[in-house]
Amino acid sequence: MNRTQSVLVVDDEKQNRGLLAELLADECRVILAKNGQQALERAHELSPDLILLDVMMPEMNGYQVIQALQQDDATRQIPVIFISALDAPADEERGLDLGAVDYITKPFHPSIVRKRVRNHLLSVHHRHLLENLAKIDSLTEIANRRRYDEALESEWRRCARSASPLSLGILDVDHFKRYNDHLGHAEGDQVLRQIARKLSSFMRRPGDLVARYGGEEFVVLLPNVDADSALALANEIRASIEALALPHPSSPAGRYVTISMGGITAVPSGGDVDPQFFQEADGALYAAKAEGRNRVFWRRG
Ligand SMILES: [Mg+2]
Incomplete structure (x- = not known):
């Protein structure tokens, strides 16, 4: 759909990263990270439009990652979707409380993940359009x-x-x-x-x-x-x-x-x-x- 948008997929399991990369390949550019530290570095450096974040990872879990993302001015605005095998309502609630825009449980249905990602990318796109419009001079159409x-x-x-x-x-x-x-x-x-x-x-x-x-x-x-x-x-x-x-x-x-x-x-x-x-x-x-x-x-x- 929109090849200029990018999604950062964070998962400690190689197989999951591969699956998600494959199913999102037609929607956006996919960036991969295999642990929390790598996720923070790539998010800071590459400013993806959306992050799909695994919850259960060794060393740094998804909850810690989202909190670190919120501490960094460069990544605070990036929406995060948790993808987790923890499927109790309390887990989902915790994820949303921490500021995630969505919560998808594993095992996931590829077409649902794809559609949810598509919807979130569309909102990101609209938000950017609005932000940019507010910074354009209406007469000359250059920056204001x-x-x-x-x-x-x-x-x-x-x-x-x-x-x-x-x-x-x-x-x-x-x-x-x-x-x-x-x-x-x-x-x-x-x-x-x-x-x-x-x-x-x-x-x-x-x-x-x-x-x-x-x-x-x-x-x-x-x-x-x-x-x-x-x-x-x-x-x-x-x-x-x-x-x-x-x-x-x-x-x-x-x-x-x-x-x-x-x-x-x-x-x-x-x-x-x-x-x-x-x-x-x-x-x-x-x-x-x-x-x-x-x-x-x-x-x-
Ligand atoms: Mg995991």
Whole structure:
């Protein structure tokens, strides 16, 4: 059904792992773990959409595994289905009390397991859709400010841990108010959509993010990108917007729609985002505008 979704199957018995892997093969990508420790590692690393968890396992049982999963921010949200030979109502109740979304007893019926997994994967899919919708700007269909705020927090921490540079660019459409006044808001919206699409085409690596910050302002977040590369990319972006050749009859900055961009590159430290980081980029944007617009200023933190 949905090959992009994955299920982690945890069972200490090889035969059970094989059976479950086989019966789920058409539904999703299957990841296997043979004990609790391996399950925690794989869940943390691979973020499966669903976990099928055996209860009776040596060393660490399923109850201990689900509690450990809930201690980890990276795995807390992953739904767990217990699969257990313990079929008393009290066992099932205990499993559900611990936070499992479902409880399947062994010996299981393959078609029932398959259908239950399918239903849970569908809910996961719907939940992700809703979560993502809440983070998309409805006009331009790129990320919104909320998504950007979350990404900044997590990339800040990630770059701080690995002592890697983090680059942030803020860009603004030059004389956009004049554009709207002259050509109308519908045309202005169209320009914002075209700029958003062009900006998105520059986001090539997994951590790269472009978001609409508000009005005619966009932000570009580039983890693990040093100041030289960020500045080079920013200049490419600026040139590519000018090259769209969208007529701007009332702009003192040129014949076409242009942007100004300010940026900052720094190696983050500490757990929380330093507000100065954004202010530096914003200051650079202000300077780019003051110097005559349609240009990029970049700072090194
Ligand atoms: Mg077992």
